[in-house]
Amino acid sequence: MYTWFLAALFCHYVIGLVTRRIHPGWIALSSVVVWAALPLLGTAHGLVGPRPDKCVFYAVFFVAGAALRPVLTRRPVPWAVTVSARAVAAAWALHAARIDAEPEVPVLTQVVVLPAVVGAVGWFQGLPRLRALRPVEWLGRNSIVP
Known part of the structure; x- marks a missing residue:
């Protein structure tokens, strides 16, 4: 599967x-x-x-x-959105780690993970594009084919 x-x-x-x-x-x-x-x-x-x-x-x-x-x-994603989204994701992860399980409110998982993804996108947008990583970028865009 x-x-x-x-x-x-x-x-x-x-x-x-x-x-x-x-x-x-x-x-x-x-x-x-x-x-x-x-x-x-x-x-x-x-x-x-x-x-x-x-x-x-x-x-x-x-x-x-x-x-x-x-x-x-x-x-790019505004810095304030990136930081706040990552803070929400970190708080959710700490909560899950504290209870040692996935939190019981499933919809919150979806609602929290989505801003976390936006925060990660914003963080990666701020990183410099390195020539050495271009093959990795290509693989990320075209991985379904291989």
Whole structure:
């Protein structure tokens, strides 16, 4: 099941094509709502085997990336957003480490991880681009092919 993400990517692209006239922010928000509702619909988070919850969970990041791409290509993430997002992520990680488990409120995981990703993007945008790392950049953009 280590290639589960290929099916998830396929689903995300299909959803993106079908909903291309709807702002990606609304699609990201709806994926949070659907993921939160899965247990109410009889699909538990953390199933063994095929995991529809993973596809829905990661949809928010895929679609949010599509929504934020135009903004992030025009200008870097502001320093205040980067620092505050990383602080929220660090607090969440410390809380999880303190209780020695994943926190019980699953939707908060999604809501906290998304700003953490934005904070990480902002941090990486501030790093200098090194010629020696260009192959790694290429692999990151084209890794699905190899």
